[in-house]
Amino acid sequence: MRTIVVGSRQSALALTQTGQVIDDLKKLCKEHGFEFDFEVKKIVTKGDRILDVTLSKVGGKGLFVKEIEQAMLDGEIDMAVHSMKDMPSVLPDGLINGAVPRRVDPRDCLITLDGKNMDELPQGAKVGTSSLRRSSQLKAYRPDLTLEPVRGNIDSRLKKLETEGFQAILLAAAGLYRMGWEDRITAYLPVETCLPAVGQGALGIECRGDDEELLKLLALYNDKESELTVAAERKFLGVLNGGCQVPIGAHAVLVKATEDHSPAGQHVIQLTGMVGSPDGDVILKETMTGTDPDKLGEDVARKLIERGAEAILEQARE
Numbered sequence: 001m002r003t004i005v006v007g008s009r010q011s012a013l014a015l016t017q018t019g020q021v022i023d024d025l026k027k028l029c030k031e032h033g034f035e036f037d038f039e040v041k042k043i044v045t046k047g048d049r050i051l052d053v054t055l056s057k058v059g060g061k062g063l064f065v066k067e068i069e070q071a072m073l074d075g076e077i078d079m080a081v082h083s084m085k086d087m088p089s090v091l092p093d094g095l096i097n098g099a100v101p102r103r104v105d106p107r108d109c110l111i112t113l114d115g116k117n118m119d120e121l122p123q124g125a126k127v128g129t130s131s132l133r134r135s136s137q138l139k140a141y142r143p144d145l146t147l148e149p150v151r152g153n154i155d156s157r158l159k160k161l162e163t164e165g166f167q168a169i170l171l172a173a174a175g176l177y178r179m180g181w182e183d184r185i186t187a188y189l190p191v192e193t194c195l196p197a198v199g200q201g202a203l204g205i206e207c208r209g210d211d212e213e214l215l216k217l218l219a220l221y222n223d224k225e226s227e228l229t230v231a232a233e234r235k236f237l238g239v240l241n242g243g244c245q246v247p248i249g250a251h252a253v254l255v256k257a258t259e260d261h262s263p264a265g266q267h268v269i270q271l272t273g274m275v276g277s278p279d280g281d282v283i284l285k286e287t288m289t290g291t292d293p294d295k296l297g298e299d300v301a302r303k304l305i306e307r308g309a310e311a312i313l314e315q316a317r318e
Protein backbone atom coordinates (compact mmCIF):
# COMPACT_ATOMS: atom_id res chain seq x y z
CA MET A 1 0.00 0.00 0.00
CA ARG A 2 1.47 3.34 -1.06
CA THR A 3 0.50 6.52 0.76
CA ILE A 4 0.04 9.47 -1.59
CA VAL A 5 0.90 12.65 0.30
CA VAL A 6 -1.28 15.48 -0.95
CA GLY A 7 0.00 19.01 -0.32
CA SER A 8 -2.61 21.66 0.34
CA ARG A 9 -2.81 25.28 1.34
CA GLN A 10 -4.60 25.63 4.62
CA SER A 11 -7.44 27.86 3.48
CA ALA A 12 -10.88 26.35 3.98
CA LEU A 13 -11.41 26.24 0.20
CA ALA A 14 -8.09 24.51 -0.50
CA LEU A 15 -8.62 21.89 2.21
CA THR A 16 -12.22 21.32 1.14
CA GLN A 17 -11.42 20.80 -2.51
CA THR A 18 -8.41 18.64 -1.67
CA GLY A 19 -10.68 16.49 0.52
CA GLN A 20 -13.28 16.22 -2.25
CA VAL A 21 -10.65 15.13 -4.78
CA ILE A 22 -9.25 12.54 -2.35
CA ASP A 23 -12.77 11.12 -1.85
CA ASP A 24 -13.20 10.83 -5.63
CA LEU A 25 -9.79 9.21 -6.04
CA LYS A 26 -10.48 6.72 -3.25
CA LYS A 27 -13.63 5.60 -5.10
CA LEU A 28 -11.67 5.23 -8.33
CA CYS A 29 -9.02 3.20 -6.47
CA LYS A 30 -11.69 0.80 -5.23
CA GLU A 31 -13.28 0.42 -8.65
CA HIS A 32 -10.01 -0.12 -10.47
CA GLY A 33 -7.96 -1.99 -7.90
CA PHE A 34 -5.35 0.67 -7.05
CA GLU A 35 -3.63 0.17 -3.69
CA PHE A 36 -3.30 3.78 -2.57
CA ASP A 37 -3.90 5.55 0.67
CA PHE A 38 -4.03 9.35 0.93
CA GLU A 39 -2.72 11.79 3.49
CA VAL A 40 -2.97 15.61 3.51
CA LYS A 41 0.04 17.79 4.31
CA LYS A 42 -0.65 21.49 4.91
CA ILE A 43 1.73 24.00 3.35
CA VAL A 44 1.83 27.76 3.97
CA THR A 45 2.48 29.69 0.75
CA LYS A 46 3.72 33.21 0.19
CA GLY A 47 0.24 34.15 -1.01
CA ASP A 48 -1.18 33.07 2.36
CA ARG A 49 1.39 35.03 4.35
CA ILE A 50 0.57 38.34 2.68
CA LEU A 51 -3.18 38.07 2.35
CA ASP A 52 -3.68 41.62 3.52
CA VAL A 53 -1.70 43.20 0.66
CA THR A 54 -3.38 43.78 -2.71
CA LEU A 55 -2.14 40.89 -4.83
CA SER A 56 -1.29 42.96 -7.88
CA LYS A 57 1.19 44.90 -5.73
CA VAL A 58 3.20 41.82 -4.82
CA GLY A 59 3.29 40.16 -8.25
CA GLY A 60 0.38 37.71 -8.11
CA LYS A 61 1.67 35.06 -10.49
CA GLY A 62 2.12 31.67 -8.90
CA LEU A 63 2.14 33.08 -5.39
CA PHE A 64 0.02 30.23 -4.09
CA VAL A 65 1.77 27.34 -5.79
CA LYS A 66 5.54 27.88 -5.60
CA GLU A 67 6.17 26.31 -2.18
CA ILE A 68 3.85 23.44 -3.03
CA GLU A 69 5.71 22.74 -6.26
CA GLN A 70 9.06 22.80 -4.46
CA ALA A 71 7.79 20.29 -1.89
CA MET A 72 6.67 18.07 -4.76
CA LEU A 73 10.03 18.26 -6.52
CA ASP A 74 11.72 17.48 -3.18
CA GLY A 75 9.53 14.40 -2.72
CA GLU A 76 7.88 15.68 0.46
CA ILE A 77 4.50 15.52 -1.23
CA ASP A 78 3.28 13.57 -4.27
CA MET A 79 0.32 15.53 -5.50
CA ALA A 80 -1.55 18.81 -5.12
CA VAL A 81 -5.00 20.05 -6.03
CA HIS A 82 -5.01 23.58 -7.40
CA SER A 83 -7.71 25.94 -8.53
CA MET A 84 -6.84 26.02 -12.21
CA LYS A 85 -7.13 29.78 -12.29
CA ASP A 86 -4.36 30.15 -9.72
CA MET A 87 -1.99 27.88 -11.67
CA PRO A 88 0.70 29.59 -13.77
CA SER A 89 0.46 28.69 -17.45
CA VAL A 90 3.88 27.01 -17.45
CA LEU A 91 4.72 24.31 -14.88
CA PRO A 92 8.29 23.78 -13.65
CA ASP A 93 10.37 21.01 -15.24
CA GLY A 94 9.51 17.65 -13.76
CA LEU A 95 5.92 18.47 -12.83
CA ILE A 96 2.80 17.93 -14.88
CA ASN A 97 -0.91 18.40 -14.67
CA GLY A 98 -2.12 14.81 -14.31
CA ALA A 99 -5.85 15.48 -14.51
CA VAL A 100 -8.50 18.11 -14.97
CA PRO A 101 -11.56 16.82 -13.12
CA ARG A 102 -15.05 17.70 -14.37
CA ARG A 103 -15.38 21.46 -14.25
CA VAL A 104 -18.16 23.18 -12.30
CA ASP A 105 -19.93 26.43 -13.27
CA PRO A 106 -17.23 28.90 -14.37
CA ARG A 107 -19.33 32.05 -13.93
CA ASP A 108 -18.88 34.87 -11.47
CA CYS A 109 -21.76 35.73 -9.22
CA LEU A 110 -23.10 38.64 -7.26
CA ILE A 111 -23.80 38.44 -3.56
CA THR A 112 -26.00 41.07 -1.96
CA LEU A 113 -27.66 41.25 1.42
CA ASP A 114 -30.99 42.53 0.11
CA GLY A 115 -31.41 40.22 -2.90
CA LYS A 116 -30.85 42.95 -5.51
CA ASN A 117 -29.33 41.80 -8.78
CA MET A 118 -26.82 43.71 -10.92
CA ASP A 119 -29.46 45.81 -12.69
CA GLU A 120 -31.29 46.65 -9.45
CA LEU A 121 -28.25 47.96 -7.56
CA PRO A 122 -28.74 51.66 -6.77
CA GLN A 123 -26.83 54.34 -8.66
CA GLY A 124 -23.21 54.52 -7.41
CA ALA A 125 -23.51 51.38 -5.24
CA LYS A 126 -20.29 50.23 -3.56
CA VAL A 127 -19.32 46.83 -4.97
CA GLY A 128 -16.39 44.78 -3.69
CA THR A 129 -13.93 43.00 -5.95
CA SER A 130 -10.15 42.92 -6.11
CA SER A 131 -10.10 41.42 -9.55
CA LEU A 132 -9.15 43.79 -12.39
CA ARG A 133 -10.92 41.45 -14.78
CA ARG A 134 -14.20 41.76 -12.90
CA SER A 135 -13.96 45.48 -12.27
CA SER A 136 -13.00 46.25 -15.89
CA GLN A 137 -16.04 44.41 -17.25
CA LEU A 138 -18.36 45.70 -14.53
CA LYS A 139 -17.32 49.29 -15.19
CA ALA A 140 -18.09 48.77 -18.86
CA TYR A 141 -21.54 47.44 -17.97
CA ARG A 142 -22.43 49.81 -15.10
CA PRO A 143 -20.05 52.83 -15.18
CA ASP A 144 -21.82 54.38 -12.19
CA LEU A 145 -20.83 51.64 -9.71
CA THR A 146 -18.09 52.31 -7.17
CA LEU A 147 -15.76 49.32 -7.29
CA GLU A 148 -13.56 48.84 -4.24
CA PRO A 149 -11.04 46.16 -3.34
CA VAL A 150 -12.03 43.34 -1.00
CA ARG A 151 -9.37 40.73 -0.32
CA GLY A 152 -9.03 37.61 1.77
CA ASN A 153 -10.51 34.13 1.69
CA ILE A 154 -14.08 33.59 0.54
CA ASP A 155 -15.42 33.55 4.12
CA SER A 156 -13.71 36.80 5.09
CA ARG A 157 -14.97 38.46 1.90
CA LEU A 158 -18.50 37.38 2.73
CA LYS A 159 -18.06 38.86 6.23
CA LYS A 160 -16.76 42.12 4.75
CA LEU A 161 -19.96 42.39 2.72
CA GLU A 162 -21.70 42.96 6.04
CA THR A 163 -19.03 44.80 8.02
CA GLU A 164 -17.55 47.14 5.41
CA GLY A 165 -20.66 48.63 3.90
CA PHE A 166 -20.57 46.96 0.49
CA GLN A 167 -23.88 46.73 -1.33
CA ALA A 168 -22.56 43.72 -3.20
CA ILE A 169 -19.46 41.62 -3.69
CA LEU A 170 -18.39 39.53 -6.67
CA LEU A 171 -17.05 36.00 -6.33
CA ALA A 172 -16.56 32.92 -8.46
CA ALA A 173 -19.59 30.68 -8.10
CA ALA A 174 -17.29 27.64 -8.05
CA GLY A 175 -15.70 28.46 -4.70
CA LEU A 176 -19.13 28.89 -3.11
CA TYR A 177 -20.34 25.55 -4.51
CA ARG A 178 -17.31 23.76 -3.18
CA MET A 179 -17.82 25.24 0.26
CA GLY A 180 -21.53 24.34 0.17
CA TRP A 181 -22.44 28.03 0.34
CA GLU A 182 -24.32 28.27 -2.98
CA ASP A 183 -27.37 29.61 -1.12
CA ARG A 184 -25.42 32.87 -0.70
CA ILE A 185 -25.48 33.48 -4.48
CA THR A 186 -27.91 36.26 -5.39
CA ALA A 187 -27.39 36.30 -9.16
CA TYR A 188 -25.05 34.91 -11.79
CA LEU A 189 -23.20 37.26 -14.10
CA PRO A 190 -23.77 36.04 -17.66
CA VAL A 191 -20.51 35.29 -19.48
CA GLU A 192 -21.57 37.90 -22.07
CA THR A 193 -21.31 40.58 -19.36
CA CYS A 194 -18.42 39.20 -17.35
CA LEU A 195 -16.13 36.68 -18.99
CA PRO A 196 -14.70 34.41 -16.26
CA ALA A 197 -11.03 34.02 -15.41
CA VAL A 198 -9.09 31.47 -17.42
CA GLY A 199 -9.72 28.06 -15.86
CA GLN A 200 -12.28 29.32 -13.39
CA GLY A 201 -14.40 26.50 -11.99
CA ALA A 202 -11.80 23.89 -12.88
CA LEU A 203 -9.22 22.15 -10.74
CA GLY A 204 -5.83 20.85 -11.77
CA ILE A 205 -4.08 17.89 -10.17
CA GLU A 206 -0.35 18.43 -10.24
CA CYS A 207 2.15 15.62 -9.73
CA ARG A 208 5.65 14.56 -10.80
CA GLY A 209 5.88 13.69 -14.47
CA ASP A 210 7.60 10.38 -13.72
CA ASP A 211 5.07 9.15 -11.15
CA GLU A 212 3.61 6.55 -13.49
CA GLU A 213 1.50 4.72 -10.91
CA LEU A 214 -0.26 7.87 -9.80
CA LEU A 215 -0.60 9.16 -13.36
CA LYS A 216 -2.51 5.99 -14.29
CA LEU A 217 -5.06 6.72 -11.60
CA LEU A 218 -5.27 10.41 -12.51
CA ALA A 219 -5.89 9.55 -16.17
CA LEU A 220 -9.11 7.84 -15.05
CA TYR A 221 -10.13 10.99 -13.19
CA ASN A 222 -9.53 13.32 -16.13
CA ASP A 223 -12.56 14.85 -17.86
CA LYS A 224 -11.85 15.31 -21.57
CA GLU A 225 -14.26 18.21 -22.10
CA SER A 226 -12.84 20.12 -19.14
CA GLU A 227 -9.28 19.33 -20.22
CA LEU A 228 -9.84 20.67 -23.76
CA THR A 229 -11.72 23.83 -22.81
CA VAL A 230 -9.28 24.71 -20.03
CA ALA A 231 -6.31 24.01 -22.34
CA ALA A 232 -7.64 26.48 -24.93
CA GLU A 233 -8.19 29.16 -22.29
CA ARG A 234 -4.76 28.63 -20.75
CA LYS A 235 -2.97 28.78 -24.09
CA PHE A 236 -4.79 32.07 -24.75
CA LEU A 237 -3.58 33.44 -21.41
CA GLY A 238 -0.06 32.12 -21.96
CA VAL A 239 0.30 33.85 -25.34
CA LEU A 240 -0.90 37.13 -23.83
CA ASN A 241 1.54 36.51 -20.99
CA GLY A 242 -0.97 37.52 -18.35
CA GLY A 243 -1.30 36.34 -14.78
CA CYS A 244 -4.52 36.60 -12.82
CA GLN A 245 -3.85 40.30 -12.12
CA VAL A 246 -4.51 41.67 -15.59
CA PRO A 247 -7.98 42.25 -17.07
CA ILE A 248 -8.07 39.08 -19.18
CA GLY A 249 -11.00 36.71 -19.34
CA ALA A 250 -11.79 33.63 -21.38
CA HIS A 251 -14.48 31.05 -21.72
CA ALA A 252 -14.40 27.92 -23.85
CA VAL A 253 -17.14 25.37 -24.49
CA LEU A 254 -17.44 22.30 -26.68
CA VAL A 255 -19.83 22.75 -29.58
CA LYS A 256 -21.26 20.10 -31.87
CA ALA A 257 -18.86 19.11 -34.64
CA THR A 258 -21.52 19.64 -37.30
CA GLU A 259 -21.88 23.33 -36.42
CA ASP A 260 -18.29 23.81 -37.52
CA HIS A 261 -18.55 21.48 -40.56
CA SER A 262 -15.97 19.19 -38.93
CA PRO A 263 -16.15 15.39 -39.11
CA ALA A 264 -18.65 13.87 -36.68
CA GLY A 265 -17.09 12.72 -33.44
CA GLN A 266 -14.39 15.36 -33.53
CA HIS A 267 -14.23 17.81 -30.65
CA VAL A 268 -14.90 21.38 -31.69
CA ILE A 269 -14.04 24.02 -29.13
CA GLN A 270 -15.46 27.52 -29.13
CA LEU A 271 -13.29 30.04 -27.30
CA THR A 272 -14.12 33.63 -26.41
CA GLY A 273 -11.22 35.71 -25.14
CA MET A 274 -11.27 39.21 -23.69
CA VAL A 275 -8.76 41.90 -22.83
CA GLY A 276 -10.07 45.03 -21.11
CA SER A 277 -8.68 48.32 -19.92
CA PRO A 278 -8.76 48.70 -16.11
CA ASP A 279 -11.33 51.52 -16.35
CA GLY A 280 -13.59 49.47 -18.63
CA ASP A 281 -13.42 52.01 -21.47
CA VAL A 282 -12.06 49.43 -23.89
CA ILE A 283 -13.17 45.81 -23.97
CA LEU A 284 -11.72 43.73 -26.81
CA LYS A 285 -13.40 40.38 -27.41
CA GLU A 286 -13.02 37.63 -30.00
CA THR A 287 -14.80 34.31 -30.44
CA MET A 288 -13.37 31.57 -32.65
CA THR A 289 -13.79 27.81 -33.03
CA GLY A 290 -11.24 25.10 -33.64
CA THR A 291 -10.35 21.49 -32.94
CA ASP A 292 -6.86 21.96 -31.49
CA PRO A 293 -7.00 23.79 -28.13
CA ASP A 294 -3.45 25.16 -28.39
CA LYS A 295 -3.92 26.52 -31.87
CA LEU A 296 -7.30 27.99 -30.95
CA GLY A 297 -5.96 29.69 -27.83
CA GLU A 298 -3.10 31.12 -29.85
CA ASP A 299 -5.36 32.27 -32.70
CA VAL A 300 -7.73 34.15 -30.39
CA ALA A 301 -4.78 35.77 -28.58
CA ARG A 302 -3.15 36.81 -31.89
CA LYS A 303 -6.45 38.28 -33.11
CA LEU A 304 -6.67 40.42 -29.97
CA ILE A 305 -3.01 41.44 -30.24
CA GLU A 306 -3.71 42.59 -33.82
CA ARG A 307 -6.50 44.71 -32.43
CA GLY A 308 -4.27 46.39 -29.83
CA ALA A 309 -4.41 44.10 -26.77
CA GLU A 310 -0.71 44.65 -25.99
CA ALA A 311 -1.10 48.37 -25.35
CA ILE A 312 -4.08 47.74 -23.06
CA LEU A 313 -2.21 45.13 -21.05
CA GLU A 314 0.80 47.39 -20.79
CA GLN A 315 -1.41 50.09 -19.32
CA ALA A 316 -2.89 47.59 -16.84
CA ARG A 317 0.53 46.35 -15.71
CA GLU A 318 1.66 49.85 -14.73
Ligand SMILES: NCc1[nH]cc(CCC(=O)O)c1CC(=O)O
Pocket residue numbers: 083084085086154170171172173174175199200201202
Ligand atom coordinates in the same frame (compact mmCIF):
# COMPACT_ATOMS: atom_id res chain seq x y z
N1 LIG B 1 -8.64 34.06 -6.80
C1 LIG B 1 -9.00 33.23 -5.69
C2 LIG B 1 -9.76 32.02 -6.05
N2 LIG B 1 -9.14 30.97 -6.62
C3 LIG B 1 -10.10 30.02 -6.87
C4 LIG B 1 -11.31 30.49 -6.44
C5 LIG B 1 -12.56 29.71 -6.52
C6 LIG B 1 -13.08 29.56 -7.90
C7 LIG B 1 -12.42 28.53 -8.75
O1 LIG B 1 -12.07 27.44 -8.27
O2 LIG B 1 -12.26 28.77 -9.95
C8 LIG B 1 -11.12 31.77 -5.90
C9 LIG B 1 -12.12 32.66 -5.29
C10 LIG B 1 -12.78 33.65 -6.22
O3 LIG B 1 -12.18 34.12 -7.19
O4 LIG B 1 -13.93 34.00 -5.96
